[in-house]
Amino acid sequence: MSIRILQIGFSFSLLIFVPQIFAATTKTMDLTQFLQQVQDNNKSFKMNQSSKEAALDKKTAGDISLVPVLTFSGSYLSDKKQPVFTGGTETINTLYSLGLAKKFSTGTQIKLSGNLFEATGKDISNPAFASVFGQYSTGSLGLSFSQSLWKDAFGRGTGLRQKRETEVAELEVSAIDLQERQLLIEAESAFWDLIYLQQERRIRETSLQRAKRIETWVTKRTRDGIGDRADLMNAKALVVSRQMQLLSSQDDNLAAQKKLQDLLELNANEQVPTLVANLDQPRPLKESLKGAGEIIRLDSYLSVLEAKVKKLGSLEANDNLRSDLVLSGSYNTNSYENQGKISDAPKNIANTNTPTSVVSLTWTYLFDTKVKEAALNQVKKEAHAAELKSERKRIESNSSWSEIQRRYEELGKKIEAAKQIAEFQMERTKVQQDKLSKGRSITSEVITSEQEAAEAELTLSKLKVEQRKLEAQVRMFILLGEKI
Secondary structure (H helix, E strand, C coil), X not given: CHHHHHHHHHHXXXXXXXXXXXXXXXXXXXXXXXXXXXXXXXXXXXXXXXXXXXXXXXXXXXXXXXXXXXXXXXXXEEECCCCCCCCCCEEEEEEEEEEEEEECCCCCEEEEEEEEEEEEEECCCCHHHHHHHCEEEEEEEEEEEEEECCCCHHHHHHHHHHHHHXXXXXXXXXXXXXXXXXXXXXXXXXXXXXXXXXXXXHHHHHHHHHHHHHHHHHHHHHHCCCCCHHHHHHHHHHHHHHHHHHHHHXXXXXXXXXXXXXXXXXXXCCCCCEECCCCCCCCCHHHHCCCCCCEEEHHHHHHHHHHHHHHHHHHHHHHHCCCEEEEEEEEECCEEEECCCHHHHHHHCCCCCCCEEEEEEEEECCCCCHHHHHHHHHHHHHHHHHHHHHHHHHHHHHHHHHHHHHHHHHHHHHHHHHHHHHHHHHHHHHHHHHHHHCCCCCHHHHHHHHHHHHHHHHHHHHHHHHHHHHHHHHHHEEECCCCC
């Protein structure tokens, strides 16, 4: 007896706790969680993140010309070519040089250098030449600079390049952001589609149950001889029709789940989370556009950035084709060790008694040929075309935003009207069912009211989903000046 009591108690515990366990393991997800999961799982977002980082690295890499450069070289020369001015048979030279060069953003280029040199003359017959050129070494320390006074004066050319590369980086990052927003809109659209299909399936199941109840009732009336066989066939056709609608809805539901599975990049054996959402909760269109400024579509913003890039490119090209005046100079110390080897060259390398100084001014001019004119016209026309494109895109953006607002308001009105229709249809169905049960209505009227009530409810849900999808389109808009 006690064992039987324990078995009953254990069974009762299972009835209580097993549903709780399954409920705990069933994963539900609202819109915010779903979109976050898409961003975390979908490789497109990870790929885009790498592309954004690459675009920013590309901008930084544009200053590669400003990176200090260290050079070291060594050379050995054996020259037996005749005649040798010293009268010898061979000249042997050894040279080591070390340099450090740096270009600054002001356009100034500076170089520090050091040189060690050794020369040996073989078989010099003239004693005077032999004493001077037979064996000696030299060393020098040098400082040189150059500065453009026109093209890159105070870093004008460098500044134009940096501005252009900054705009290019923002353009590339914004283009990637556009792709991400489009994917999020697609994901949200798929979310609302499944929400609608889940609701449609529930409505189809409920409609099927009502149709079966009508069929049962009509069958009983026909069997009792007080019903019409045509009504029975009509009721049976209604059941089959509702079954087909349910099968179609289930098929659409599976297809929608497969799409979400792909967006979340789930394995084939992983179940799509149960989606939860409130279709009756609208989101103001400007909710995500916080702040002041002109509302502009993101692809229009890309055209604004492209116009900036083209304009800066035009200025840069024009600057590169200008005449230039370059001031340059150098100062080098010189040491000389008679009969010295290369190891002796550094002894007096810092001696300033015998320096070499150079100052020069160089003017360059590119002749005004058709080639130069074409190069200038090309970039100017490209910049002008980009500006016109930007203006056109701005007009399209304003029109698109106005149209979204208009459609949103119209959908709100349609939803209110659809709510009333659905309420009236459901009330009509209840009345028709009540009249039928009292024998004061015909089956066809009940069936018609059932069908119209179900369709009215689905129409209302469809309008709400359409409104939620329209709210998702706001992702394509930003405030002008917003940094992406």
